[in-house]
Amino acid sequence: MLRLDLSEIVRTVGMNHFCEIDEPPFVFDDIEFISPVKGNVTISNSGELLIVRGSFKSTISLECARCLADVRQPIDGDILEQFAIIGVEDSPRRDEAPAIVQDEDNEMPEGLFEGLVIDLRVLIRQSAILNAPLNVLCREDCKGLCPSCGKNRNLISCDCSFEATNRPFASLPELFRQKDTE
Numbered sequence: 001m002l003r004l005d006l007s008e009i010v011r012t013v014g015m016n017h018f019c020e021i022d023e024p025p026f027v028f029d030d031i032e033f034i035s036p037v038k039g040n041v042t043i044s045n046s047g048e049l050l051i052v053r054g055s056f057k058s059t060i061s062l063e064c065a066r067c068l069a070d071v072r073q074p075i076d077g078d079i080l081e082q083f084a085i086i087g088v089e090d091s092p093r094r095d096e097a098p099a100i101v102q103d104e105d106n107e108m109p110e111g112l113f114e115g116l117v118i119d120l121r122v123l124i125r126q127s128a129i130l131n132a133p134l135n136v137l138c139r140e141d142c143k144g145l146c147p148s149c150g151k152n153r154n155l156i157s158c159d160c161s162f163e164a165t166n167r168p169f170a171s172l173p174e175l176f177r178q179k180d181t182e
């Protein structure tokens with residue numbers, strides 16, 4: 001379960017809640033986790049701050065930068081976030097409902113909290129994106145898509161390759177490829 005009710009943690013200063021993550025593959029937003037997400041998260045109440053820290057491993061599906069084929073990318077992610085807690089101990093109005101608000105140093109990711117329920121998928125997705133390489137290739141020598149007809153040149157050698165080299169930008173993928181292998 002990657003959605004946790006923090007009602008008790010938020011009301012209990014000094015409480016640490018350890019939580020094992022072992023989630024079957026899932027799709028969240030734009031990221032597809034294609035192997036189980038395993039790791040752990042500790043959520044602590046320091047009195048003023050709610051601190052969420054942990055780590056996880058999984059595999060996500062990315063597109064090859066040249067041919068757009070699916071690439072399995074292992075991910076080793078860390079989570080470290082903190083949020084301000086209001087309305088607990090020193091609240092001027094003791095009957096005020098506790099709430100988790102944005103800490104001034106940290107931007108609160110969208111959709112992370114619904115009241116006092118945290119959706120850890122938001123932090124896992126964010127960390128997966130940060131830890132994924134910018135450009136992945138399905139294989140070192142991926143031939144990419146034909147700049148002229150768009151066919152996957154790993155699968156089909158199209159007839160337009162000679163024609164394509166006469167076009168002003170058609171040789172660009174070749175240049176990038178040479179650069180990559182240098």
Ligand SMILES: [Zn+2]
Pocket residue numbers: 064065066067068069137138139142143144
């Ligand atoms: Zn490729």
Ligand SMILES: [Zn+2]
Pocket residue numbers: 146147148149150151158159160161
């Ligand atoms: Zn072609």
